[in-house]
Amino acid sequence: MSTPSNHNIIQAKKAKILAEKAEIKANIEKKLKLLPDLPGCYLMKNADDLIIYVGKAKNLKNRVRSYFRGAHDAKTTKLVSEIHHFETIVTNSNKEALILEINLIQEYKPIYNIRLKEGTMYPYLKITNERDPQLIITNHVLKDGGQYFGPFPNVYAATNTQQLLHKVYPLRRCNKNEKRACFYYHLGQCIGCCDHEISTETYDKQIGHIKRFLNGDVAEIKQELKIKMAKAAEKLDFEQAADYRDQIDYIETTIERQVIMSQDYDNMDVFGYTMDKGWLSIQVFMLRQGSILKREAAIFPAYGETEDEVTTFIARFYKEQPHIKPRAILVPSDVDSELLTEVLEIGVSTPLRGKKRSMLELCEKNSKLALDEKFRLIAMSEQKTVGAVAELAELLRIPQANYIEAFDHSNISGSHAVSGMVVYRDGKPERKNYRKFKIKTIEGAHEFAHTQEVIRRRYLRLLREEKELPDLILMDGGKIQIRAARDILENELGLNIPVAGMVKDDKHKTAALMDGYSEEVVDVDPRSQAFHFIQRVQEEVHRYAITYHRQVRSKSQFGSILDEIPGVGPKTRNKLLKHFKSIAKIKTAPLEEFKKLGVPIPTAERILETLNKEKATT
Template sequence: MTKEPFSNEISTPNKAQIEKKLAILPDLPGCYLMKNAQNEIIYVGKAKNLKNRVRSYFRGAHDTKTTKLVSEIHYFETIVTNSNKEALILEINLIQKYKPIYNIKLKDGTMYPYLKITREKDPQLIITNKVLKDGGLYFGPFPNVNAATSTQQLLHKVYPLRRCGKNEKRACFYYHIGQCIGCCDHPIQPEIYQAQITNIKRFFNGDVSAIKTELKQKMLSAAEKLEFEQAADYRDQIDYIETTVEKQHIMSQDYDNLDVFNYYYDRGWLSIQVFMLRQGSILKRKAAMYPTYSEKAPEEEVTTYIARFYTEQNHIMPKAILTPSDVDKKVLEEIFNVPVQTPLRGKKRSLLELCEKNAKLSLDEKFRLIELSTRKTIKAVEELADLLNIPQANYIESFDHSNIHGTHSVSGMVVYQEGKPDRKNYRKYKIKTVEGSNEFAHTQEIIRRRYTRLLKENKALPDLILMDGGIIQTRAARDVLENELGLAIPVAGMVKNDKHKTAALIDGYKEEMVEMNPHSQAFHFIQRVQEEVHRYAISYHRQVRSKNQFGSQLDSIEGVGPATRTKLLKHFKSLHKIKEASLEDLRALGITRPVAKRILNKLQ
């Protein structure tokens, strides 16, 4: 394998340079690394033939997602390997190292529980949700925690290991009832531990006859001694083995300890489903769904996904893996040294088909959710634009004011992009130039401040401005936009009924009510915008009012000026917390003792 080449120089968009590199690509297996203008690796892929694969990115038409990836490629590098197997291993390592934004992300889903025998001088049998490369012995996965706990409790009773902590100085309770090996009471020879571990391994391999025989003998012995509660406990343990462990072993003779992978690909999305079969139980994992950005065929993405499933997430290797026929079974067998098969008939074939069916259902559900979301957002703003007879309403800014009898006047602005709230661009405003309650003047000030700034900073202007109010607010906004700033941004007012619910929409230029179907997506969208901007403005008003009340009470205390008030506000956040503070707490902020005493006396 060739050494991985990387440059510290910042690459620049150079089409001629890319064309030169495309012309000298080798007809060999290997990996390719796509980089952006900042020299960041944004995609890693592998190919049996680097020339054909890498060229395909820069030739012909692509879907939207791949076009987006290609538009960000400013440079690429290739690494030649000796075989497709080496290319796959290198691809996995590079993805783990650089975590490129366009590669499939293996999210940590809900992990099923395992039983683990720890690797230490005095090993324990514990339940864990993580499989690590730490030398421990792992058994499972189990379908749920209850199943794992029941099996653990059984093994504690029959083949006990250490149950207590490492720092115990004397025998624990479990040792006296026969559920701990007693290493805190006396040293245990490694051979004894190994014998117990061997018995546990046999148990998980389905050899339960010895443990059943031992339990029956203990049950009869306890009954003869008239220890009926102990005998009943042994009986329950036998029942658990017969109804759970043995039953599962019989069920799973044809397909025990398998992992089944299948996928469904449609419209640029890949849905992968994994069934993990242990002791006859099908443990269904949530479908992994991703948009694909590469020129790889979907089966190649699935091959990489399976390899990463075991290398990145440390899942225990099964005895065999089932995959669809187009997955590269040979390279997976070489990497993991387990059979990788595509059954053609029987129960295993049914499992493979069931896996594909689940992958398809998951992807179909994803598309339905996307369609519903599109109707709720994109279709809604398209309807809104048609109603107002404007070209588009993809970028909307909406304003609302809040005050109490003209005091603490504030405004809030929310932003919607493609019908979705863009919260990072929300803005809060304190009214600075207007005294009292004057909706018209409040609106003029905020519109003037907002769009003067956008013009000054040469930033994009919205497609539509929505005012939470009627004709007064829309006229005020239009007056500033047209007469002061020379802008022709469409303005509309969101009118409420007497129950403070969205009732209508008013065209701010025609000053006419716009007919809206209350069951339409546009109407529901206007409702969401109006509720959001009202919530945002009200929450900001409460915040300002609370701070002003805080300040007004402190200002009446002799010796408390703006600097001291600011210190107290930043540190304690509320008057209640200052009231509960001690004299020394206030002194720690640099406040003199006499002033600190006056503050506490005033508030308390």
């Protein structure tokens, strides 16, 4: 059976976990409202800011929202339970989102992209770098001199393309141990190095055809296939003609170049930025193997000229990471390209048209979306905090409520009576200024007197130390606490600080706000930010007070048990309380630890025997 102290610790941990989950959910809900109706990728992150899942969507708003709406299977439920926050990257099309998704998974290897990890990653076609080259499918892009094309959306697409090229522009299909013409050579799908030596010129010509085809120039191969299909039909070889027809259809429906795969900007970085309201948002797309390998993003306050800030950022980006230098960099026209070229020794330019311009605009679009999202989140936060306290001040007809102190009491039948005070400034908790009060002058349950003592101690001290006084005092209760607070403030201390009561219903939930002077219930719209703010304050001050009460009660029970053990006086008891903090820790402590504290071994043995005997009887 758990000791009271263990129970309190467990309850406190549960409360903390629930509060954290509620905060995470609220932050996610805010971001869900800001998602664009555009294609792109989304990155799910855990509490450690690690990417745990990458996905793509035709419509980011619909897809990302679906994770947090409705029921899911066990796998998705587990993923969602670990999502702390998420990011999105907008693309020009769904196909671009697919290719970007591939590279993000390759870069970050998220734990929930199980089927897309190494070994099952989207494939590339590779022309090997050897005397008799092959056209193979691979999941790895290496610096081995080979020529890579892709990635392809799946193995099926890569295999179909490979088979088509084997038939039209064959390279070596067999291994080099063949002593005579292989089976594929007789089918016309092997260049024949197994039968006779092939010159490098022949290979170069064949590879040239393949490269043009994979780079999007499909007209030549389509024409050849149409001629072959017509000849097969003339010979009444309809099966062969149908095969050529299917190959042509595959080329027309599947082999399509995209902006994101353009070889025009292979091994190139693109910078886009947006400046607004003193904040600079910069996005960097790192293009490798003809696709977006990685995205970097930064939002920070800018104090100098925008162009200078961006130029400095780019220079530092490569100076601090020299290993990631590309062959070329694309930047907006107002960035100092000449200076960057001189400093970085890399070609820096601004495209005016075409695919490169499209990529630059896409980068700038993402930077604007990121900054807009930040501003809208700030606006939401301000409405929830500053806007809420402004509403509250208006409801109570006071000048302002920017600095608020709230109080709550906690006791059990008057025993271990304590109070907690929380502080809110501009609608946000200021935890470093929270205070705890142990009731010293009153015995038993006496709410009015408890309130008087705490208010007297708090504001008498502020007056003596000439500290700032709050704009508003909130009491977690009704008329009794309000009158007690006013009595001390007005009659003893001569202060005119507004007071209000946070009234609860029979379910201990926020029900109303009571004006501290008219003692009338103020009409607060339950849907308003002010009402939600009062709820947050009431829940926080209650949590703080009751947590302190549990600590005091546990410590008292701890001390009472020790006082009953022969040989344990006040000095020894205080040593044990200070060192071990709980009975549970004493029960499991070795005798050597008692000895270090100066507790005699016989006394330590009696302590352990008494405590463990009590455990056995509970």
